[in-house]
Amino acid sequence: MEQKGGLRGKRTSITDVAAAAGVSTQTVSRVANGFTGVLPATRERVLGTMRALGYRPNSAARALRHGQFKTIGVILFRLSATGKSETVEAITAQAASEGYTITLIPVDVPTQHNVLGAFSRMSELAVDAVIVFIESDLPDASIVELPPDVYVVVVDSDAGDRYRTIDSDxxxxxxxxxxxxxxxxxxxxxxxxxxxxxxxxxxxxxxxxxxxxxxxxxxxxxxxxxxxxxxxxxxxxxxxxxxxxxxxxxxxxxxxxxxxxxxxxxxxxxxxxxxxxxxxxxxxxxxxxxxxxxxxxxFAEVGRRSARAVLRQIRADAAAPPGTDIVPTRLVVRNSTAAPPA
CATH class of the missing domain: 3.40.50.2300 (Response regulator)
Structure with missing residues (x-):
């Protein structure tokens, strides 16, 4: 499948699936919509081709374009890490205020293999957008696939020139x-x-x-x-x-x-x-x-801005331009610092 703009690629059509599976577009439509009258072996071949090409039925594509899934995916490393739960709570609250729910996929160890596995699992779910905060660098976009029209925001990591990023200062x-x-x-x-x-x-x-x-x-x-x-x-x-x-x-x-x-x-x-x-x-x-x-x-403001960023993309039906939204930090002076000894 042709890839454009990182994880966002050209939408696979029903014709593409039919050609790859060696069946008619009518057969693909019947499989996609759960109709009977298709041989089991043919059904499995068509379903396998759909998965391989990243195809979603037209009804799902329409739902994605109009935000009808009302779900945001969150991929993160170690929910127990400092600030992560506060950030996720803020994402959840901001999303809920606009009628969206959250699907969470944790990554225990942020290796390239595990991160790719999280993206793979997320690609099987009905989500309108994905918020990613992993700490480590994102995998190469050429080997990561998400369904078309799934918008991405990255938190506290390096997204290069691919996605909108939210980061503390x-x-x-x-x-x-x-x-x-x-x-x-x-x-x-x-x-x-x-x-x-x-x-x-x-x-x-x-x-x-x-x-x-x-x-x-x-x-x-x-x-x-x-x-x-x-x-x-x-x-x-x-x-x-x-x-x-x-x-x-x-x-x-x-x-x-x-x-x-x-x-x-x-x-x-x-x-x-x-x-x-x-x-x-x-x-x-x-x-x-x-x-x-x-x-x-x-941490809460990072979560709010992340959710707002993906919700803006969903409403506009367009990816945000790459760049970083910086959340201010502040030095809090207490009693652990003083002038050095004479």
Whole structure:
């Protein structure tokens, strides 16, 4: 099937199916509409051809064009991850306000194989649009297929020039964290990253590096984490041994929590000797010991904008132009940051 514009391709016609299956268009119509009078072997051959060509009966195509399925698909990695449930709740509420429901397909491990499997499952469902937030890069569009007229919005990932993207201001939030620590008088800022496969982690690491370089400050080697408090604790035990380390930016709050524990264990009080900034502003961040300075993401607003973006495409019966809608972040200053020791 000819592919145009990434996952959106030329609609397969009933004539295409009939030619590929070696039957008449009348036979294809009878199979598509569930009528009797078709030999079982012929029916299976026609159904197999429909699946192979990505064909949907005309009634389904009309429903897609007019939004009659009233369903939005959501493909996501780890619903339990920070902010994901809040984002999905906001998508659900925004969709419900316009008469739509949500079909959710989780991806446990965001490998290319698993993501492709999620797209494959979604292609079998009656959905008007798909919201994708996987963290990692999307699969190559040439090997991914969704039914025609299914609109796509991507959240917190790199969609290239294919789709509309909704993303938190990773760059602005990171730069504000680094600037805050430098303004307090720290010579430089160390960094505990998230996993390399994560788009958000790579964005935050890149922005941290550029912020230091723009300020003419040395760039310490980053320490790799995996979003967990345990990985932050392991990183903190290493950084605590370096007397030059007086400020750390952690790529999320859970790793910042691990840092606080490690520095306490090594007798390096926060913020007396080391300042720590996180990212996310999870509900418990204000109750860490000490309360955590962090970058607040508006997960609910990401969900609302994602739902609005696909609903606009459905109403207009046209894909949105590629580009990114940035949701602002905000630095929340608490007690985990201070001037470096004299």
């Amino acid at each position: 990773q760059d602005g939030g990171t730069r504000s964290a680094v600037a805050h620590l430098l303004e307090l008088g720290h010579r430089t800022v160390w960094h505990v990253t998230g996993p390399e496969a994560s788009f958000a982690s790579r964005r935050r690491t890149r922005s941290w590096r550029l912020a230091l370089e723009s300020a003419g400050r040395p760039v310490p080697p980053p320490v790799t984490g995996d979003w967990s408090a345990a990985s932050g604790h392991a990183a903190g035990l290493v950084l605590a041994e370096n007397p030059d380390c007086t400020a750390v930016f952690a790529a999320n709050d859970q790793m910042a929590l691990g840092l606080l524990r490690a520095f306490q264990e090594r007798g390096r009080p926060v913020p007396g000797e080391i300042s720590v900034v996180g990212f996310d502003d999870i509900p418990g961040a204000a109750y860490f010991a000490p309360p955590l300075t962090t970058v607040r993401q508006d």
